Every structure is written in structure tokens, then in C-alpha cells.
Amino acid sequence: MNDERHDTPHLKIGLFENPDGLVLFICWHEIKAIVELGDRIFVLGSSGSSRIRSAVLHGIIYLIDHGMEPDEVVRAPRSHVEEGVLHVEADGRASGTMAALKIANPGMRRFDGLNMFFGGLHIAGLDPEGFVGAGDP
Numbered sequence: 001m002n003d004e005r006h007d008t009p010h011l012k013i014g015l016f017e018n019p020d021g022l023v024l025f026i027c028w029h030e031i032k033a034i035v036e037l038g039d040r041i042f043v044l045g046s047s048g049s050s051r052i053r054s055a056v057l058h059g060i061i062y063l064i065d066h067g068m069e070p071d072e073v074v075r076a077p078r079s080h081v082e083e084g085v086l087h088v089e090a091d092g093r094a095s096g097t098m099a100a101l102k103i104a105n106p107g108m109r110r111f112d113g114l115n116m117f118f119g120g121l122h123i124a125g126l127d128p129e130g131f132v133g134a135g136d137p
Contacts, residue, residue: 032056035063042070042125042132054080055119063123070123070134078118085109089118 032045033056044059046052055078062073077089086105090098090112102108111117114137122135 033060035060037063040125040127042123045122046119049117049119050082051078051080051117051119054078055121059121059123070125070132073123074121074134074136075114080118087111087117089113089115 032043035042035044042063044056044063046055058076058078059073062068062076063070066076068076075092077092079086079088081087084107086101086108088098088101088108088110090110091114098110102110116136120136122133124133125131
């Protein structure tokens with residue numbers, strides 16, 4: 001069944017459970033954001049899960065606040081809170097950061113390596129050199 005929190009109760013597609021029993025909800029909505037940075041413009045998008053807002057928000061933060069390039073952005077670690085549980089990609093984060101997160105959030109779920117749990121993030125853009133873009137590997 002579809003994740004009814006996203007206003008699509010009429011779409012019934014089934015639930016996928018991973019070996020740990022974690023249910024991945026599927027959502028048919030997409031989110032797009034446009035980011036203008038000087039003479040560069042990017043469109044970010046994601047679709048397909050309840051984590052799409054987190055994926056796009058991380059992309060915006062990595063582009064604007066960290067000055068990352070699109071290929072770096074889609075590989076950068078993400079986090080997401082769902083049903084009161086913090087889910088975190090550990091790769092690219094300092095061990096001290098991960099330790100502090102675990103202390104503050106004992107039920108935290110850690111993911112080592114890139115994981116599609118966090119949804120797909122795709123970026124297309126235009127800069128003075130031409131077209132640029134990247135998508136989740």
C-alpha cells in the first residue's frame with residue numbers, strides 16, 4: 001500500500017521490507033527546487049519515498065552553505081527523521097559527530113555507505129561552462 005501520509009491513498013503498490021524489517025514507504029510525489037548561485041542555476045529533484053524532502057533539503061544546504069559541486073552533493077551524507085527515529089548515513093561524517101548523534105539519539109539507525117533509503121537526489125544546472133548535472137549513483 002502507498003504511504004497515505006502523502007495524499008495518494010488510491011495508489012496501492014505494496015510494501016518492501018528489507019532484511020532488518022524496515023518498511024520503505026513509496027510516494028508518487030516529486031519535489032523540485034531551484035537554486036541560483038551567482039551565474040549558476042540548479043534544479044534539484046527527488047521522487048519515490050517519504051524522504052524526498054530531506055534529500056532535496058540536504059542538496060540545497062550542500063550547494064549553498066558548503067559550496068559543493070553537483071557530483072559531490074549527490075554523494076554527500078544525508079539524515080532523515082521518520083516516525084521519531086533518526087536515520088544517518090555515516091560515510092563522510094566525523095566519528096565524533098556520529099558518537100554525539102548516538103548519545104543524543106540512542107535509537108539512531110546508522111547506514112554505512114550510500115543507501116537508497118535516503119531517496120534519490122538529482123541535480124541539473126547551467127553555469128558559464130555549460131550544462132552540469134549529477135544523480136544518485
